[in-house]
Amino acid sequence: MTALRHPNARLIDAATGEVVRDLVRPDLFTDVPPGMVFLRMPTTVEAVCQYVTAFETGRPVALLDPGLPDETLLELVDRFEPAAVLGPVPAELTDRVRATAPKTAPHPDLAVLLATSGSTGNPKLVRLSRRAVLANADSIVEALGITGDEVAISALPFYYSYGMSVLNTHLTAGATVVVEGEGLLGRGFWPAIDEFGVTSLALVPSQYEMLVRLRFDPARHPALRTLTQAGGRLRPELVRDFHERMASVGGRLFVMYGQTEAAPRLTTLPSGRLGEKLGSVGPAVPGGRLSIRLEDGTETTAPDVCGEVLYRGPNVMLGYAETAADLARGDDHGGLLVTGDLGRLDADGYLWLDGRRKRFGKVFGVRLNLDDIERMLPVPAAAVSGDDKVIVFVTDGEPPHLRRSLADRLKLHWTGFDVRAIEAFPLLSNGKVDYRALAS
CATH class of the missing domain: 3.40.50.12780 (ANL, N-terminal domain)
Known part of the structure; x- marks a missing residue:
């Protein structure tokens, strides 16, 4: 064509x-x-x-x-x-x-x-x-x-x-x-x-x-x-x-x-x-190929091996x-896309996604940087991706007000954001926010 x-x-x-x-x-x-x-x-x-x-x-x-x-x-x-x-x-x-x-x-x-x-x-x-x-x-x-x-x-x-x-x-x-x-x-x-x-x-x-x-x-x-x-x-x-x-x-x-x-x-x-x-x-x-890259950098198309999804x-x-x-x-x-997504292939070559390596979420199909969203708020915040929405945890502030503020700032409908008050952020041993715990 x-x-x-x-x-x-x-x-x-x-x-x-x-x-x-x-x-x-x-x-x-x-x-x-x-x-x-x-x-x-x-x-x-x-x-x-x-x-x-x-x-x-x-x-x-x-x-x-x-x-x-x-x-x-x-x-x-x-x-x-x-x-x-x-x-x-x-x-x-x-x-x-x-x-x-x-x-x-x-x-x-x-x-x-x-x-x-x-x-x-x-x-x-x-x-x-x-x-x-x-x-x-x-x-x-x-x-x-x-x-x-x-x-x-x-x-x-x-x-x-x-x-x-x-x-x-x-x-x-x-x-x-x-x-x-x-x-x-x-x-x-x-x-x-x-x-x-x-x-x-x-x-x-x-x-x-x-x-x-x-x-x-x-x-x-x-x-x-x-x-x-x-x-x-x-x-x-x-x-x-x-x-x-x-x-x-x-x-x-x-x-x-x-x-x-x-x-x-x-x-x-x-x-x-x-x-x-x-x-x-x-x-x-048609015309594309999938593979999975492991932590050591090797690639595989073997079934049920989880790693980063590559596409050619x-x-x-x-x-x-x-x-x-x-x-x-x-x-x-050169025709190679490192997707940033985690996933696995099954025996038929079908892809099953298991999350992202990097921190992005999607609201109404628009991809949003979760770190950018945290920085937009006037209070401490931790953002995670939900099902076609972004969930934001705050330890201070008024959730409904912050929800509308985000929606207005990003020109998206307010239903794409869920702001929740939390007493304290869960932390990893290195002192960083435990996003996996928040997501669960």
């Missing part, structure tokens, strides 16, 4: 019903100097066309949350020197982000950049090559059996790697993407599923929790026959629940595991084996970028 957009691919604007087939806007970059561009990417047809145009014309593009605080956007502009900032820009910032000729030319293989750490800290950008993006799209098309008859809907933002992947796979397969901006709880979302015959829905764990509260019944949506899940660990009882719901109408649930650094999907659990492999995230996607494949990133100078770098990883 050499192009992202299959000739038969189309978008449907859920708000107007307009069908859009011509996704490339040739004049988009006429007045823009050469170099990488920022795209503040709302869930709109226009934003998708800007992304596709950049990709198909060889213009590296960084996909950004349009809700980033102004100061964060300006800090990123200063660090990465984009040739232009596309998408919604507040009037008071236009002079600060106007088109300029970057000092550093990006590497010719560079295609897409995505932020690594949600809204916390000083985010690095993941450098993805054109080959990596297309290879992962092709792998997922094969693993899920996506054809030109499929219709997806934008349940996830496109600047999030999983949402971008849903868009990429359906464009590559010549399928349809319904662009609906309100989201799962919006008034127009479920009517759009039925009106436009949506066949597949991609969600993160917190959204599956929402479906439980909404009493989701796939029988009410005759065309919807495929659910996919990634973006964190879904409780096994819910995996089984939704597998059974979909099976009752002849549908499928696919559980997947991914990282932004792999463009982004690494494994897919075949729906037909979910019952016997409940808790696994499946084998590597054409979809692995070129590397990270922290400044504009890094955009000129080539391939730093």
